[in-house]
Amino acid sequence: MGNDPPIERAIDEAPIGITIADARQPDEPLIYLNDAFERLTGYPKDETVGVNCRFLQGENTEDEPVAAMREAIANEEPVSVELRNYRKDGTEFWNKVDIAPLREEGETTHFVGFQTDVTARKEAEFEIKRRIEEVEREREKLRRLLERIDGLLEDVTQALVHATSRDGVARTACRRLADDDAYDAAWIGERVPTTDEIDPEAWAGTRDLSDVTLAVDSEGDPSARALVTGTAQFVSELDEARSWHEEIRAREVRAMAAVPLVAGGTTYGVLTVYARQHDAFDEHERVVLKSIGRAIASSFDALESRRILTVDTAVELDFSLGKEDLFFVGLSESAGCRFSYEGTAHDGDSLAFFTVYDADPETVRDLARRAEGVQDAILLTAGETSSLFEFRLGETSLITRLAERGVRIGSMTASEGEGHVRLVVPAGVRPRSVVEAFSESCPTAELVGRHEHERPPQTDAEYRLSVEERLTDRQLLALRKAYVSGYFDPQRRASGSELAASMGISRATFHQHLRAAQRKLLGEFFDRGIPD
CATH class of the missing domain: 3.30.450.20 (PAS domain)
Structure with a gap:
């Protein structure tokens, strides 16, 4: 070379x-x-x-x-x-x-x-291999996670289906969650209206919590916050200030989840789950716990509805109202008058009928149309000392939500800024859930009385439902308007033309609806075999 x-x-x-x-x-x-x-x-x-x-x-x-x-x-x-x-x-x-x-x-x-x-190429190959292995590990981890989650959801759901009581649902759910390797302990608590505290009713993986209560307004506590806001809370770093349960701190718990139990617009309590790993509640875990929370709440809701036909007592709840709670209380102060509830009907929105005493009708109408939650105010009849008004409310009004749960308004009055409501809770519905729903809409309302009485063979609500099922919406509305306006009184306070106009229909059409409703109502009366 x-x-x-x-x-x-x-x-x-x-x-x-x-x-x-x-x-x-x-x-x-x-x-x-x-x-x-x-x-x-x-x-x-x-x-x-x-x-x-x-x-x-x-x-x-x-x-x-x-x-x-x-x-x-x-x-x-x-x-x-x-x-x-x-x-x-x-x-x-x-x-x-x-x-x-x-x-x-x-x-x-x-x-x-x-x-x-070839260092650059080999490092690129190693990086690709590392990423492939990482993806495979994540895929395997996800597969195992999904298998565990599927098993957990299936177990909880199956157990809830067979539970026959609220206590059974709560105990079963807590026990299954505490048995899961990813979690350390679980409890379910419900709100006590009279004390505004969370009372644990079921627990697993920890000591007996029957003597422990948590104030709903506890600052920073995830369980209280979830119950108040209706939003699930997840904490990855649980310090002592946030852990109100002594034994939980002793078990070196690091993370917690608090899921509100909400179904049908009613909050039935809160589910709280603890874990020792900081990252225990990732996106997948959060989804499954929210699903379990909905399943528990749905079970509570179904059991409550099922009990309507089996429990032999009904409950009356008396509330005092402040002027900020319901629209007519504030109106009674603004107009210096008295309101008395006459009934409700539905025409897409909720219609509430009130007799107003000692007030100028035009003043009441003008004030009502500016009131929050009132879409319109229609004067049906006017007398020397009283007037009958129809107030059109939103379809999600408190009256609508109560009616959907079978709760009947026994009475509702207001005078110069002070109001009173009596609710008749049908047998089987938990009064606590009604108090909670009412308090959420009326924050200054105060529960001042609770009375139980024996349930009749058929409640008013059940009889009314059996009649309403035979009537169309327009027939029911025509009948309700005619009744509350005094159309059937010897000295008729409202004419058919006036009532037809309030419904936006002709007088002939109004009378067709009214006659059809009367015929069905009489048929229901005589078919029941009620004697003269």
Whole structure:
């Protein structure tokens, strides 16, 4: 090669490392290396010529590629491997080594080696492999998580289906959650209206909580906040200030979840779950706990509805109202008059009928149309000392929500800014849930009385429902308007034309609806076999 300077110069200036080893000498020492090899490895020629190229190997050089090179050299065959090598300064790099034998007259005299730095490519490959493995790990983790979640949801749902009481639902749900490996303890509590506290009714994974209560207005407490706001709360770092349960702190709990139990517009309590891992409540866990919370609340709601036909007592709840609670209380103060509730009807929105005493009808109408929650106020009849008004309310009014739960308004009055409401809670509906629903809409209302009485063979609500099922909406509305307006009184206070106009229909159509409703009502009366 020394006789051919252009070839030697080309090899020296090649972009990859090139070495030549003497195959005829023991241990195949290097007899030549180019400048690129020196730049690649940091080893000068005077330190490498005369020694085997294995000086590039080090602690993390794998045996397999070394063995492959050794075998190929022994068999005088070409070989290509990739392995970790080390520069003179000790830094690692990935070296792609290609070795080929050189022969003269059939005898291998030299081995030429080509070294290429492939560190960037290998690192990219390792990164891709790492990401693939990470994705596979996450996929497997997700698969196990979904299997656990599916099993948890199925177990809780199946158990709730077979539960026959609220206590049974609560105990079953808490026990299954506490048995799950991801959680440490669970409890369900409901709000006590008279004390405004959360009272644990069922628990698992911890001691008896029957003597523990939590104030609903506890500052910063996730359980109280979930109950008040109706929004699930998740805490990944539970400090002592937030953990009101002594044994929970002793168990080194680190995270908690508080899920409100809401169904049919009623909050039935709160589910609280604890875990020892900071990251226990990730996105998937939050979804499943919210689903379990809805399932528990739906079970409570279904059991409450089912009991309507089986419980033998009904409850009357008396509330005092402030002027900010319901629209007519504030109106009674503004107009200096008295309101007395006459009934309700539905025409897309809720219609509430009130007799107003000792007030100018025009003044009442103008004030009502500016009142919050009132869409319109219609004067049906006007007398010397009293007037009958129809107030159109939103379809989600408090009256509508109470009626949907079967709660009847026994009486509702207001005089000069002070109001009173008596609710008749049908047998089987939990009075506590009614108090809660009423208090949410009327924040300054105060429960001042609670009375129980024996349930009649058929409640007023049940009889009224059986009649209403036979009437169309328009027939029922015509009948209600005629009744509350005094249309059937000996001295009729409102004419058919006036009532028809209030419904936006002709007088003839109004009378058709009214006659049809009367016929169905009389049929229901006589079909029941009620004697004269």
